[in-house]
Amino acid sequence: MITSSHHHTDSRYRSQPGDGHDGVVRVAFGGYYATGTLLFDGRAILTAAHLFNGNNGNAQVTFETRSGTQTLTSSKILKHPAHDTQSNNDLALVWLSSAAPVAAERYELYRNANEISQTFTMVGYGRTGTGATGATSSETANPIRLTASNFFDAEASTLKNHLGSAMAWTPLAGSQLVADFDDGSATHDALGRLIDRNDLALGWAEGLIAPGDSGGPAFLNDQVAGVASYTTRLSLGSVSPDIDSDSNSSFGEIASWQRVSHYQQWIDQSLRTNYPDAPTQPEDVKLEVAEHNSGTSYAYFLLQFTGMRSDPNQILSVDYATRNGTATSGSDYIAVSGTLNLYPDENSAVIPVEVMGDTIPEPAETFYLDVFNPLGGSFGEGIVKLTAVRTIVDDDGWLA
Numbered sequence: 110m111i112t113s114s115h116h117h118t119d120s121r122y123r124s125q126p127g128d129g130h131d132g133v134v135r136v137a138f139g140g141y142y143a144t145g146t147l148l149f150d151g152r153a154i155l156t157a158a159h160l161f162n163g164n165n166g167n168a169q170v171t172f173e174t175r176s177g178t179q180t181l182t183s184s185k186i187l188k189h190p191a192h193d194t195q196s197n198n199d200l201a202l203v204w205l206s207s208a209a210p211v212a213a214e215r216y217e218l219y220r221n222a223n224e225i226s227q228t229f230t231m232v233g234y235g236r237t238g239t240g241a242t243g244a245t246s247s248e249t250a251n252p253i254r255l256t257a258s259n260f261f262d263a264e265a266s267t268l269k270n271h272l273g274s275a276m277a278w279t280p281l282a283g284s285q286l287v288a289d290f291d292d293g294s295a296t297h298d299a300l301g302r303l304i305d306r307n308d309l310a311l312g313w314a315e316g317l318i319a320p321g322d323s324g325g326p327a328f329l330n331d332q333v334a335g336v337a338s339y340t341t342r343l344s345l346g347s348v349s350p351d352i353d354s355d356s357n358s359s360f361g362e363i364a365s366w367q368r369v370s371h372y373q374q375w376i377d378q379s380l381r382t383n384y385p386d387a388p389t390q391p392e393d394v395k396l397e398v399a400e401h402n403s404g405t406s407y408a409y410f411l412l413q414f415t416g417m418r419s420d421p422n423q424i425l426s427v428d429y430a431t432r433n434g435t436a437t438s439g440s441d442y443i444a445v446s447g448t449l450n451l452y453p454d455e456n457s458a459v460i461p462v463e464v465m466g467d468t469i470p471e472p473a474e475t476f477y478l479d480v481f482n483p484l485g486g487s488f489g490e491g492i493v494k495l496t497a498v499r500t501i502v503d504d505d506g507w508l509a
Contacts (some may be wrong), residue, residue: 110122110231110232110233110235110237110255110256110259110316110317110318110319110322111235111236111239111240111243111244111257111258111290111299111316111317111318111319111358111359112237112238112239112240112255112313112316113238113239113240113257113292113311113312113313113314113315113316114239114240114241114292114312114313115239115313116239116336117237117238117239117255119254121313121314122255122256122257122316123253123255123256124254124255124256125231125252126173126174126175127174127378128332129172129213129214130214130232130254130256131172131173131175131210131213131214131259132145132146132147132172132209132213132214132215132216133145133232133325133326134146134154134170134171134172134173134213135145135170135171135173135234135252135254136154136156136160136168136169136170136171136203136324137168137169137170137171138160138161138164138166138168138169138186139161139163139164139165139166141160141164142155142234142248142252142321142334143156143160143234143321143322143323143324143325144156144215144233144234144235144322144323144324144325144326144337145170145203145230145324145325145490146219146324146325146326146333146336147172147209147213147214147215147216147334148215148216148218148380149215149216149217149218149445149447150215150380150461151205151208151209151215151405151443151461151463152204152205152208152209152383153202153203153379153380153383154170154183154202154203154204154205155200155201155202155324155326155333155336155376155478156200156201156202156203156324156325156336157190157199157201157323157324157336157337157338157367158188158189158198158199158201158354159192159196159199159323159338160201160323160324160341161186161188161201163175165239167182167183167184167186168182168183168186168203168373169181169182169183169218170182170183170203170205170438172209172210172213173254174210174212174213176210176211176212179206180206181205181206181208181209182205182206182259183203183204183205183206184204184205184206185196185203185204185383186201186202186203186204186303187201187202187203187204188200188201188381189372189375194278195278195279195280196278196280196285196338196339196365197280197281197284197285198204198246198281198284198367198372199336199338199339199367200336200367200372200375200376202376202379202380204306204383206340207404208404208405208406211405211443211465211484213445215445216326216328216331216332216333216361217332217333217446217448218332218333218369218370218373218376218377218447219328219329219330219333219334219370219448220368220369220370220373220448220450221370222283222368222370222371224261224286224334224335224368224370225262225263225264225286226260226261226262227260227261227329227334228258228259228260228311229258229259229260229261229288229327229328229329229334229335230256230257230258230327230328231256231257231258231259231316231318231322231325231326231327231328231337232254232255232256232258232325232326232328233254233255233318233321233322233325233337234252234253234255234321234322234325235248235252235255235319235320235321235322235323235325236248236319236321236322236358237253237255237319238319238357238359240290240292240315240317240352240359240360241292241352241359241360242293242356242359243353243355243357243358243359244319244357248320248321251302252321252409255316256316257287257314257315257316257317258311258314258315258316258340259290259311259315259316259317259327260288260311261286261287261288261327261334261335261366262287262288262289262300262306263286263287263300263304263306263427264280264282264283264285264287264368265279265284265286265287265335265365265449266281266282266283266284266285267304268287268300268303268304268343268444269398270278271303271304272303272343272345274302275343275344275345276343277443280365283368283371283473284367284368284371284372285331285333285338285365285366285367285368285480286327286334286365286366286368287300287363287364287365287366288300288317288334288363288364288366289301289308289350289361289362289363289364290315290316290317290358290359290360290361290362290363290364291308291309291310291311291315291360292310292360292361293309293310293312294309294337295307295309296350296361297350297351298350298361299343299350299351299359299361299362299363300363302348302350303343303345303348303350317340317358317362317364318337318348318358318364318422319340319357319358320393322337323337323338323339324336324337324488325337327366328463334366334368334369335366335367335368335369336366336367336369337363337364337366338364338365338366338367338401339364340356340362340363340364340365341356341362341363341364341365342355342356342361342362342363343363349361355460373450374450374491376418377450377452378452378455381459384407384409384459384461385407385442386407386496387407387409387459387461388409388411388459389411389457390411391411391413393411394409394410394411395408395409396498396499396500397473397499397500397501397502398464398499398501399502399504400441400464400465400466400501400502400503400504401464401466401487402466402467402468402504403466403467403468404464404466405443405463405464405466406463406464406466407461407462407463407464408461408462408463408464408499408501409441409459409460409461409462410429410459410461410462410478410480410497410499411457411458411459412427412449412451412457412458412459412460412480413456413457414451414456414457414486415456416486416487418453418485419489421453422453424450424451424452424453424484424485425450425451425483425484425485425486426448426449426450426451426482426483426484426485427448427449427480427481427482427483427484428446428447428448428449428480428481428482429445429446429447429448429449429460429477429478429479429480429481430445430446430479431444431446431477431478431479432446432476432477432478432479433475433476434474434475434476434477435472435474435475436474436475436476436501437474440465441464441465441474441476441501442462442463442464442476442501443462443463443465445460445462445463447483460478462476462478462499464501470503471503472474472503473500473501473502473503474500474501474503475498475499475500475501476498476499476501477496477497477498477499478496478497478498478499479494479495479496480494480495480496480497481493481494481495
């Protein structure tokens, strides 16, 4: 992560365990390093596809949490099938061979296409330096996790429409978000000078991604809105905003993030096809789930739509949130809340909730999932919320 005018050792840029970024991980593969984000299912890491170009094998995923450092091996890697040399569809999912640490945050997707003009938070394990120097460190096996901010200025396709052949690649319309690295001067305001998107910096908080930050998150409202993809320097005729002549994440350069709202269907449906033993029919739903002695296991809630879509291309959605019964979130299960979409080719999907294992004898305990705010359909006349319950069954010798 390249920071503005202060050195990266400044505590304001350090992402320490327990600060809300413990689900942002280091991904190592084939001698290359990148960053990734633990998604809401607690098993899959969202990162960049280009990390896996031309390599085979397993990825190593390292968590830094309040509970310490833990490295897990991948069980499966899925690149977006349409990833290309134009940096389009630069997304990959990495499934862990075992459950992620309970102390690591799980993150929802940012699903609204209103990211432009919003200030976001980026987190990553990439090379360090300042805007005046660009990246000066090397990628190492023991980097530090940094955080900085920036401002989504435009879509990458908008930039292409303005620059034409001066931009050597062609982003898919609506699929990438771009931000520039400003130092407060109009001279180095890349998108201000190139496409009239004036933005003169966030002061010390402003930063830009560098090698090793690829795959890292851009957060809006603590949800993943972007996945770091690449940086570049651009010029048009005599207009050259970069502070130096190198492509090194210095002031005047731009970076691009894959737009998560554009790719949410691919992410959602890829996760759903990889849930272990997930029910597909109401009769397959288990109302009780064994606690086990460690890690986490899934309790599934199955949502079905039995109505008719007025438009076959319509997306249906509901919001959901867990709620304590006799079971307590954080000690018996991991609380979740978010939005579930049913895409045009779907009439049902599961919501997984992680049940936390331990060896403490205790009685069976319950928790709830509330489903509300249906869009594109209804629960029935006068019904505004649906509630289901699951029972966590202790297997540690509790005697009634």
